[in-house]
Amino acid sequence: MxxxxxxxxxxxADLDVLESNIAEMARRLPGNRLRPHVKAHKTTALAALQYEIGHQGFTCATPREVLGMAEAGLGDDLLLANETVDVQRLSAMAASNARVTVAVDSQATIDAATKAGIKECVIDIRVGFRCGCEVEEAEALAELARNSKISVRGVMGYEGHAMGVVDLERRRELVETAMARLCEAHDAVGGELITGGGTGTHAINTWVNEIQAGSYVLMDTAYNEQTDQPFxxxxxxxxxxxxxxxxxxxxxxxxxxxxxxxxxxxxxxxxxxxxxxxxxxxxxxxxxxxxxxxxxxxxxxxxxxxxxxxxxxxxxxxxxxxxxxxxxxx
Ligand SMILES: Cc1ncc(COP(=O)(O)O)c(C=O)c1O
Structure with a gap:
């Protein structure tokens, strides 16, 4: 038709553009250097292309995304990069066939995860944008999680306030300040993951060890103004x-x-x-x-x-x- x-x-969607954006990002951030965010497209058929090219871990924004990815057989390593205290949905994720890690930033979110049987978490650090605990609280929260038999895989910090900044130098400054907080928290918390970033900062955030970009596949028009974007x-x-x-x-x-x-x-x-x-x-x-x-x-x-x-x-x-x-x- x-x-x-x-x-x-x-x-x-223009398949040629979609495939070339996926290939370009995989060239820049191969394998587990990218944990694609599925909230950008909410489509398991598209996530399957990202998986095939080598990104086996995914970022999700909602329990529905986590459960849908698990049902689609794409649940090797799913990070719910959002706080939830919904024990019913946390329990469904814990009972799924996927490896599920959740973001926590308070005693309440750890208690809910514990009650639901969640096995792994990252401590979400407020780096200037949205959710997250203060850097000074991170160590105690990690201890609380570990005492609750939840393994702490590391820290997460999403620098959303830097993402759409057009001026590259200004964007770099904002990322540096945000990531100084994340790295300080990581020193206190430990774990293999330092996770954050997005399409707008994928090339300049060298502090995290995985980038959570999502929009790069189809692209927001605002990103057109950033001259460093190849997508x-x-x-x-x-x-x-x-x-x-x-x-x-x-x-x-x-x-x-x-x-x-x-x-x-x-x-x-x-x-x-x-x-x-x-x-x-x-x-x-x-x-x-x-x-x-x-x-x-x-x-x-x-x-x-x-x-x-x-x-x-x-x-x-x-x-x-x-x-x-x-x-x-x-
Ligand atoms: C926690 C988190 N990580 C990563 C991203 C990805 O950003 P983008 O879609 O611009 O790549 C978002 C977007 O809002 C987010 O909320």
């Missing part, structure tokens, strides 16, 4: 023009079909004016007619993927496969 025959709105945009939202006015056209893919927290999507054929629930208004460079197709590039891939059930796989404008976005929901 040609992409123009897809019922819209429809999400599609290309691979995710598109196909829409149909449903109404044409004198100065603008209206397409049938709105904010309910894409993540808008990073702003409007882009479009090579003209200017995107605004998105409403089910529509996007555009000013085309060349006149459009009702029934024409417009391919948007969503600004933020993670929430866009989470809004769709299927990802259409496209090569030379032909839809050659359809992958289930099977790790969505909670």
């Amino acid at each position: 040609h992409i123009d025959e897809l019922p819209t709105p429809a999400l599609w 290309r945009q691979g995710l598109f939202l196909q829409s149909t023009v449903v109404s044409v006015a004198e100065k603008f056209a209206v397409c049938d893919a709105g904010l309910k079909s894409q993540g808008m927290d990073h702003g409007n999507p882009s479009w090579v054929g003209g200017e995107v004016l605004f998105c409403s629930d089910e529509h996007t208004n555009v000013i085309p460079e060349k006149p459009l007619e009702v029934g024409d197709r417009v391919s948007f590039v969503p600004a933020h891939i993670d929430p866009t993927m989470a809004k769709h059930q299927s990802l259409h796989i496209v090569r030379n404008e032909q839809v050659i496969d359809r992958w289930d976005i099977d790790l969505r929901h909670w």
Whole structure:
């Protein structure tokens, strides 16, 4: 089927771009130097490509992602890089056939993991962005975990505040400060893992021993401004023009079909004016007619993927496969 025959709105990925982004990252960070974050795509078919190229450990954001990866046979080494006190879901992860490590940053998260029978954890350190304990608390939390029969594999620190910074020198400074905290905590905690980083810092965070990048596979538009990024945009939202006015056209893919927290999507054929629930208004460079197709590039891939059930796989404008976005929901 040609992409123009897809019922819209429809999400599609350019297979050549996706494969070349995966190969480029594997060249830069081979094997277990990369622990790909599956929250970016929530698709086990795509994770399987990352696995095949040599990354056997994965980062997950939700218990649902951990359990889905385990069911898909991709559970060699799964890190839930988020805190949870949900004993029921922790128990399901502990009972799965996967190796599961969870992030903890408080007595409550360790108690919940202990109750659920979780065997391994990393101590999550607050390095300037979101969750995590203070550096000074890390040693005592590691001791508490070990006393609770949970093995401590090391430390985690996600420098999300540095990720989207365009200026490379400024980004490097932010990473250095954040990672000084992580390394200090690691000295106190021990363990083989120092884990963190993402697409925006994958080339400059030399302090961690594994990078948790996810978006590199399909790419957020904001990363385009970072001149050091080698990855290309691979995710598109196909829409149909449903109404044409004198100065603008209206397409049938709105904010309910894409993540808008990073702003409007882009479009090579003209200017995107605004998105409403089910529509996007555009000013085309060349006149459009009702029934024409417009391919948007969503600004933020993670929430866009989470809004769709299927990802259409496209090569030379032909839809050659359809992958289930099977790790969505909670
Ligand atoms: C804990 C953690 N690690 C890694 C990442 C990956 O970042 P990116 O998708 O930009 O590569 C994220 C993204 O939010 C994250 O929350």
